[in-house]
Amino acid sequence: MNSIDPKNQDFFERVFDVVRLIPHGRVSTYGAIAAYLGAKRSARMVGWAMNLSHQVDAEIPAHRVVNRVGLLTGKHHFKTPTTMREKLLQEGIMCDEHDQIVNFNEVFWDPFSLDNL
DNA sequence: TGAATGACTCGAT
DNA sequence: GATCGAGCCATTC
Numbered sequence A: 001m002n003s004i005d006p007k008n009q010d011f012f013e014r015v016f017d018v019v020r021l022i023p024h025g026r027v028s029t030y031g032a033i034a035a036y037l038g039a040k041r042s043a044r045m046v047g048w049a050m051n052l053s054h055q056v057d058a059e060i061p062a063h064r065v066v067n068r069v070g071l072l073t074g075k076h077h078f079k080t081p082t083t084m085r086e087k088l089l090q091e092g093i094m095c096d097e098h099d100q101i102v103n104f105n106e107v108f109w110d111p112f113s114l115d116n117l
Numbered sequence B: 001t002g003a004a005t006g007a008c009t010c011g012a013t
Numbered sequence C: 001g002a003t004c005g006a007g008c009c010a011t012t013c
Helices: A006-020 A030-036 A040-056 A083-090 A111-116
Strands: none
Touching: A006 A030, A006 A040, A030 A040, A030 A111
């Protein structure tokens, strides 16, 4: 949205930057990203950032961000409810009929792992 | 200006 | 171990 305030844009850009760093075939969580940005309590804001990500930069892999149990809670915000699952499948990430990542523990990517590089 | 909402998470029962 | 409720923080009406 073009109504993003500069001060808030900084927070959203930080979120976008972390999401863009998620490796291909991996996923992360709203809480993990929020915690990495020092706003552990603001997981919902990460969701808002993902919503805006479709408008500010379509290249942001928002489909790689799920909730803490690996559920595709944001699928309805994509073009179609199946778009999120389709994109994950293309990256080798399997989801069950409940739109939950099967091997979530294996594909989960922690932003804090960047600090170990 | 104030209240409600939301792609969440954690703690208590 | 599972379920319920409250907290958080920016955006929108």
